[in-house]
Each structure stands twice: as structure tokens, then as C-alpha cells.
Amino acid sequence: MVSSSHPPISTDVHYSKVGATSFPSLDTSSDKIRSTGRNAVQSNKFGSFCAGHGGRAIFCALAVLVVCLVVVLLMQVKVHQSKGTPPTPLWSGTTPVPPPIMPPSPAPEPSQHGVSNRSQGLSVFSLCNSTDQSKLCLEVLSDFPSSQPVVSLLDLTTFVAGRALAKLNETYALAMNLSRSGEGNQHEKAALQDCLELFDEARDGLVDSIDKLSHMKAGEDPKLAQKDVMDVRVWLSASNTQQDTCWEGFDGIKGKIKDKLLQSGNLVAPRISIGLDLAQILQEVGLSTYYKMQFSAP
Numbered sequence: 163m164v165s166s167s168h169p170p171i172s173t174d175v176h177y178s179k180v181g182a183t184s185f186p187s188l189d190t191s192s193d194k195i196r197s198t199g200r201n202a203v204q205s206n207k208f209g210s211f212c213a214g215h216g217g218r219a220i221f222c223a224l225a226v227l228v229v230c231l232v233v234v235l236l237m238q239v240k241v242h243q244s245k246g247t248p249p250t251p252l253w254s255g256t257t258p259v260p261p262p263i264m265p266p267s268p269a270p271e272p273s274q275h276g277v278s279n280r281s282q283g284l285s286v287f288s289l290c291n292s293t294d295q296s297k298l299c300l301e302v303l304s305d306f307p308s309s310q311p312v313v314s315l316l317d318l319t320t321f322v323a324g325r326a327l328a329k330l331n332e333t334y335a336l337a338m339n340l341s342r343s344g345e346g347n348q349h350e351k352a353a354l355q356d357c358l359e360l361f362d363e364a365r366d367g368l369v370d371s372i373d374k375l376s377h378m379k380a381g382e383d384p385k386l387a388q389k390d391v392m393d394v395r396v397w398l399s400a401s402n403t404q405q406d407t408c409w410e411g412f413d414g415i416k417g418k419i420k421d422k423l424l425q426s427g428n429l430v431a432p433r434i435s436i437g438l439d440l441a442q443i444l445q446e447v448g449l450s451t452y453y454k455m456q457f458s459a460p
Contacts, residue, residue: 285456289318293439295432300457302433312452319440320375323398326433327368330401333426334361346419350412354419357408364430367401371437380450391445395438402434 290299302325303318337358340346346354371394378390405427412420444451 284451285454285460286313286318287456287458287460289315289440289443289453292443293436295436295439298432299436299439302436304457306455308455310455312454314380314449315440315444315447315451315453316375316378316380316449318453319394319437319444320372322433322437322440323368323372323375323394326401326430326437327365327372329426329430329433330361330365330368333423333430334358334365336426337361337423340419340422346417349415350417350419353408353411353415354423356411357423360404360408364401364404367397367404368434371397371401378449382449384448387449388445391441395441395445398434398438398441402431402438405431405434 286303287300290296290303293299299322302322305325306313306318306321308317337354341351341354341358344351374390374394374397378387409424409427412424
């Protein structure tokens with residue numbers, strides 16, 4: 163027999179119960195199976211413990227929850243330390259309230275009559291004093307049909323444009339009657355026909371201006387309002403130019419037609435001029451500006 167210096171190799175090999183049943187010659191005594199189970203628990207204690215049933219499974223779940231809470235608490239402490247603010251205890255029973263969002267600076271609040279703060283104290287008297295036709299402006303606006311103590315600049319501008327259109331319609335009707343009467347010499351008749359065409363175009367500009375102004379509303383997009391008011395100023399200016407062109411056609415011509423037409427036509431241009439001044443102010447101060455219906459100095 164050959165001797166060996168190696169220690170004897172243990173023949174106590176442990177098998178699982180499933181493996182043992184596959185090999186009937188193996189020892190499947192209960193002691194061997196329990197030994198195998200103990201080795202499995204030692205290799206994966208936590209997994210085997212949580213895979214159990216009854217009270218042990220509940221205890222395992224609670225243990226995992228406690229570990230998670232501890233991790234969250236440590237992370238919260240770290241975050242607040244970096245920000246220099248004390249952490250909110252998890253057991254306080256209250257939810258941390260975020261800081262309030264500060265609203266933007268509020269717009270001027272309207273008074274009981276809807277007058278914005280920036281226009282309080284302004285009157286129609288001061289408004290007309292800023293135009294080139296202050297006396298006529300007060301005269302025209304004194305006919306404004308309103309029982310309210312204050313009126314928007316938008317409505318005042320629309321009203322003045324309407325008064326200019328009314329006077330232009332009167333002048334156009336007069337020119338039409340003079341044309342049909344056959345009065346005047348050839349030069350007067352030719353100039354009169356030109357004026358009829360120019361008056362017609364001027365009326366279109368005033369009608370477009372009034373329509374645009376009547377559809378504008380306070381509070382609409384400021385950029386859109388600026389564009390709309392600029393359109394009105396362009397149309398009013400064109401109407402004024404067409405008036406001037408009509409009168410230029412009578413330069414060097416004398417006769418009754420010219421005198422009659424000028425007597426009526428001279429009432430149109432000043433009103434268009436007032437409308438232009440108010441439209442310019444409207445474009446500068448905005449659609450939400452109101453004026454007191456006061457026609458004399460305070």
C-alpha cells in the first residue's frame with residue numbers, strides 16, 4: 163500500500179432533497195437535509211428570511227422601510243446643510259410649504275367710474291388745450307351724448323371723426339347740387355368735378371377710421387392697438403390732404419361756386435385736424451385712458 167501525506171478527503175457530500183431523490187443510492191436522511199438547509203441560510207440569510215411567511219415576512223418589510231427612511235433622512239440633512247437651512251423633521255407631521263410666488267406689480271386699479279389712475283384729474287378741457295383747435299374742440303365735444311362724468315379717449319376720438327364726416331357729407335351734398343345746377347363757368351365746373359371725386363375718397367377715409375375706432379376695445383393687445391390707431395391716423399391725414407387738394411383746384415378761379423363750397427368745406431378740415439390730434443394722443447397713452455367731462459379750467 164502506498165502511503166500519502168495528504169489528509170483524507172471527506173466523503174460527507176451534501177445534496178439537496180431534489181438531487182437526492184434523483185439518486186436513490188444516496189443518503190437522504192433528515193440530518194443531512196437539515197445540514198444542507200443551514201448552509202443555504204448562511205449563504206443568503208437576508209433573502210431566505212424575507213422569503214419566509216407569517217410574522218417573519220412582516221418584520222422583514224418593516225426593516226426595509228426603516229432602512230429607506232433612514233436613507234431619505236440622511237439625504238435631506240445633506241441637502242439642507244449644503245443650502246444652509248435647517249431640515250424639516252420627517253416626524254413633524256407637516257408638509258414643508260414652498261415660498262409664495264410673488265405676483266407682478268398690479269396694474270392701476272380703476273376708480274368707481276372706471277378711470278385708470280394715470281388719467282385721474284384729467285379733463286376734456288385739458289385734452290382740448292393740447293390740440294391745435296382748442297376752442298373748436300371744446301365746442302364739438304360739448305355735444306358728446308353722455309350722462310357719465312367720465313368718457314374714454316377712444317370714444318371721444320370716434321365722436322370727433324363722426325362730426326368731421328357729418329360736415330363732409332354736407333359739403334359733398336352741396337357740391338353735388340351745384341354740379342347738377344349747371345352754375346359757373348367751365349373752370350369752376352371742372353374744379354367742382356375734381357372736388358366731388360376727392361370728397362368721395364375723403365369720406366371713405368373717415369368711414370374707415372370710424373369703423374376701426376368703433377371696433378377697438380380697452381385691454382386689447384397693445385401692439386395691435388398701436389397698429390390700429392396708426393391706421394386711423396393715416397386715413398384721417400389722407401382725408402385732410404384730399405380736402406386741401408380740392409381747394410387747390412380753385413386757385414385763380416373766381417365765382418359763386420367756389421365761395422359757396424368754401425363756406426361749407428372750411429368746417430371739415432378743422433374737425434379732421436382735431437381727430438388727428440386726439441388719435442395721436444390715443445396712440446401715446448393707450449385705450450384705457452378716460453377724461454372727466456369738464457369743459458372749463460378747474
